[in-house]
Amino acid sequence: MDVNIVLILFYGALVGFLSGLVGVGGGFLITPLLIFTGIPPIVAVSSGAAQMTGTASGASYLHWRQGNIDFKMGLTLLVGSWLGGGFGVYLAKVLLKAGQFGNVVVFLYVILLGFIGVSMLIESVRAISRASARVPAAASEPAAANSLLRTWVERLPWQTTYPASGVRMSVIGPLLLGAAVGILTSLMGVGGGFIMVPVMIYVLKMPTKIVVGTSLFQLLFTTAAVSVMQAGINHSVDPFLALILILGSVFGTKMGARLGARLPAEKLRLILALVVVAVAVKMVVTLLMPPAHIHSMSVEVR
């Protein structure tokens, strides 16, 4: 693959920075960036997964040192995401056969990113304006829909305590969340941090810093499983591409984690929200604009 190494290094650094800052793996960002560069989508998705494994292991370590990982929660999520990942691979196979895989993926991206990004944006802007108005934290009550979901989660069986996060809830909640994220990993080539983080913050009511560490921990093992499967089944992990991305991302991750420790939680959420909205807008624009070239071609990898 004939691509610019400096550009790939830069992408790696950018994604690593976000990863350290807010705990998203950046798959939803790296995959489109690599595809825009001209790398075949399947290689972009697979090498992206390998890269996220590298980034997440380094970042997880930093968060583990700072005591930000809830292992009980992380393992519960992981069981769910491996089950969901297996189901997602099957679903992808069915969609590929029907020739609709690409379209389904794009619309899934737009809907998910748009919905999550906008709701987070509104919430974090409100939180920041409340903080500057010096209103007590107790006043930040969740929206009506959120509290309904919350009541529903509280009524589920198998309630258990997660001491590291200081929350008590049913095992089913994190299992379902993990499964949803696992499906996304197989279908969209993302680690799922961008959905995991908001759900853990708003629905599971975990502290933001613990959410970031735990999400990275779960991400590490989900993307590792996907990376191995993609290499084994599709031969689509490009080791050189992945290594360059990892090198770029470690520097970004370090900077992101440092900055994350200093910035207030609402500002972290605002940054994530802005990034998510930007990607969603970019995707919608791409969908609406007539393509420069109606035909596109992919060739067999040598």
Next chain:
Amino acid sequence: MMRWLLCLLFASGCILPAGAWAEEPLVVAPTTSEVKITTDFAGTTIEAVGAMSGPGELIIKLVGPKQEATLSRETKLGPFWVGGESVKLQGAPSLLFLYATAPIATILPPAEQQKYGLLLEGVPVRVAPHLKAHAAEDWRKAFYRIKERQGYYHEYDTVIRVFGNRLFVADMRLPGDLQVGTYTIETLLVKSGKVAGHTIGTFNVRLSGVERWVWNAAHDHAWLFGSLFTLLAMLLGLALNAFPFRQTR
């Protein structure tokens, strides 16, 4: 090396009596028989040096190994542009460079161009699944357009340099993203609208060094390779983050 070859060919060109053979004599020596693709491969230049018996036009046709391509077309669904139907295109060369001393259309009539495969948009391509003639033709045209846009199908008329109507040198620039396999260099000598001399040479493009080793490992032991590489990625990420972290703490 290059100068020696030139001298040699120049000498032999002087000795050759013009018109001694039925087909005009044409000697071409590509200076490379193998191109190795290593990790930092960013394209290369293949040099062909040749001699001919007298004044005439030259055409060099560089053809890459065959490559199967999947072509898809965007369609409009409501306000959105989405991926529509796709076809497979088989049998077309991955690369087709035509070098000539003048625009080919001005030195050869179309029938001769067709006969020797000297039309960029005349490469035989099979469209799968089988479609009606005009539909298949649309896909073929799209394929040629993309190949030309990406720079894999191209006609050059300034690359061949001719010295004293006897010797010629062509520096053929190959892109970095090459299909591996056998490439052919076909040289044609054209006199008054007819092909008067004809010679074929080949060279190989293959993966080399780490690139080859990794490619083999990734294909022959895919699961082991995937597991080990993923583990390596994890350890690398960990090492790169952990050590600076300890030092600055």
